[in-house]
Amino acid sequence: MHEGFEIPRSHPRYESLVARERLVEMFEKGVVVPQGLIAHGRGECFDYLLGEKSHDFALEAGRATAAYLLLSRRPVISVNGNYAALAAGEIARLSEVLGGRAMVEVNIFYRTEERVRRIHEVLESAGVRGLLPPDCEKTRVPGLESPRGIVCAEGIASADFVLVAIEDGDRTEALVRWGKRVAAIDLNPFSRTAQKASVTIVDEAVRATRNIAGFVEELSGASEDRLRSIVEGYNNREILSRAFRAILDRLSSAAESGILT
Amino acid sequence: MHEGFEIPRSHPRYESLVARERLVEMFEKGVVVPQGLIAHGRGECFDYLLGEKSHDFALEAGRATAAYLLLSRRPVISVNGNYAALAAGEIARLSEVLGGRAMVEVNIFYRTEERVRRIHEVLESAGVRGLLPPDCEKTRVPGLESPRGIVCAEGIASADFVLVAIEDGDRTEALVRWGKRVAAIDLNPFSRTAQKASVTIVDEAVRATRNIAGFVEELSGASEDRLRSIVEGYNNREILSRAFRAILDRLSSAAESGILT
Numbered sequence: 001m002h003e004g005f006e007i008p009r010s011h012p013r014y015e016s017l018v019a020r021e022r023l024v025e026m027f028e029k030g031v032v033v034p035q036g037l038i039a040h041g042r043g044e045c046f047d048y049l050l051g052e053k054s055h056d057f058a059l060e061a062g063r064a065t066a067a068y069l070l071l072s073r074r075p076v077i078s079v080n081g082n083y084a085a086l087a088a089g090e091i092a093r094l095s096e097v098l099g100g101r102a103m104v105e106v107n108i109f110y111r112t113e114e115r116v117r118r119i120h121e122v123l124e125s126a127g128v129r130g131l132l133p134p135d136c137e138k139t140r141v142p143g144l145e146s147p148r149g150i151v152c153a154e155g156i157a158s159a160d161f162v163l164v165a166i167e168d169g170d171r172t173e174a175l176v177r178w179g180k181r182v183a184a185i186d187l188n189p190f191s192r193t194a195q196k197a198s199v200t201i202v203d204e205a206v207r208a209t210r211n212i213a214g215f216v217e218e219l220s221g222a223s224e225d226r227l228r229s230i231v232e233g234y235n236n237r238e239i240l241s242r243a244f245r246a247i248l249d250r251l252s253s254a255a256e257s258g259i260l261t
Numbered sequence: 262m263h264e265g266f267e268i269p270r271s272h273p274r275y276e277s278l279v280a281r282e283r284l285v286e287m288f289e290k291g292v293v294v295p296q297g298l299i300a301h302g303r304g305e306c307f308d309y310l311l312g313e314k315s316h317d318f319a320l321e322a323g324r325a326t327a328a329y330l331l332l333s334r335r336p337v338i339s340v341n342g343n344y345a346a347l348a349a350g351e352i353a354r355l356s357e358v359l360g361g362r363a364m365v366e367v368n369i370f371y372r373t374e375e376r377v378r379r380i381h382e383v384l385e386s387a388g389v390r391g392l393l394p395p396d397c398e399k400t401r402v403p404g405l406e407s408p409r410g411i412v413c414a415e416g417i418a419s420a421d422f423v424l425v426a427i428e429d430g431d432r433t434e435a436l437v438r439w440g441k442r443v444a445a446i447d448l449n450p451f452s453r454t455a456q457k458a459s460v461t462i463v464d465e466a467v468r469a470t471r472n473i474a475g476f477v478e479e480l481s482g483a484s485e486d487r488l489r490s491i492v493e494g495y496n497n498r499e500i501l502s503r504a505f506r507a508i509l510d511r512l513s514s515a516a517e518s519g520i521l522t
Contacts, residue, residue, distance in 0.1 A: 008406055011431055012430070012431065012453065013430065013431075013453070020296055020299050021296070023295075023299065024294075024295040024296055024299075027295055028295070034285070034298065037295060037298040037299050037302065038281075038299070038301070038302035038305070039302065040296060040299050040302060041299040041300060041301060041302020041303040041304070041306065042302050042303065042304040042305070042306045042307070044299065044302070044305055044306075045302075045303045045306030045310075045449070048449060048451045048452070049451070050305075101505070179492050247512065248512060248513065250507065251508055251509035251512065252503050252509060254450070254451070254501075254502075254505040255502050255503075255505035255506040255509050256502065257498070257502065258394070258497070258498035258499060258500070258501035258502035258505070259456060259501065260451065260456055
């Protein structure tokens, strides 16, 4: 929080302003890059279009993600600066309910080893389990030029399933081409990340991660058959259609009355 | 402009990229806060959805704003960091065509007296007329906790009409509750500022201010009756409907053809 400023709890958009504050604080600590601030603004725009809530299509995608996290042999949660800044606590909770079965890897577009270490520290102090060390053995994502393509050999490189959030489209696409199954948290259903992922959670990062953790808890006693039926019944094209439809419906009703209720 | 970078005039999004550069420059000078960069990112997203142009509904709202500026006994233009960074020249032009009849007050959400002085300097060097001094006698907006509620006694506190831009919803609402008539420049028709204002100009700050100045010039010889008929015929609910309709139409046609026109 900025020195001398405090967002009053009574502010109707308290959650959103606190998220913004958290991002700015992490920007000042070198965890978030300036490009991350602009990206966050774009996310806020889409969150407005969606009504700042978790829709049914986001919950269904979150449930499929939870099933994949429980079914996969080597699931990895990939964390960049914005995701760590916004949702470190929720990522910790998710790693906890997964009983440490997912690895968590810091993986960033604007990569410096210093920034990797800072993000790692944020996650470590939040109590994230299964965190890969910054000095993990490195390898490269095929088709992604360095340093954007650097990943941990034991982490993303060996993963069968990767959860990403607020991720660059180029990198998401490269992971899919590499044969990984990718679930993506992204408020913008038009983004290449949203379009290329196997499972797209069109929702805000904090809400989405909290929901996935809830579904993992709910499903952690489920049989493999039950989990398989969840992922087999999942259709991402249909989920994305519903996300676009939600935006159009909200705009239609806003266009009718002008004033939102 | 950042050292070493220059945006070519031929770039199709020249205006938008220049605005971003100006904002970053003003951020480095302490005029804009990091939260302002996020807010700008959100604005850019809505400007894309609107096609980066001044629509007829924005022009109509700009015309009503001009009529109010000419009719009001004590009109005030409220300027925050982002508005000064983006549109100081256009604010100067507007104050000029108003012949100094509007007061211009620096009024910011993340308030420090140092930042108020810096914004004041930006406006002063741009040649803004009617600028209230940073050491004006202060009072408070009822219902807004300090320092967000500090205003000049001679300025916003005594105003019957206030023009705000890129303003926080809570502050806009407090001004309306205080009995001020408020016109707001805001790219996001969902925002509480857009929803609570009496006149909402859904447009980018530079374009909107330029248009208002043009309408003031056009109307400055008009009779009071003519001005009254403009503001009496104005319906903000209908203007907001048309703004939502414009975004909806653009998304719908994009969904149909895949290509934006």
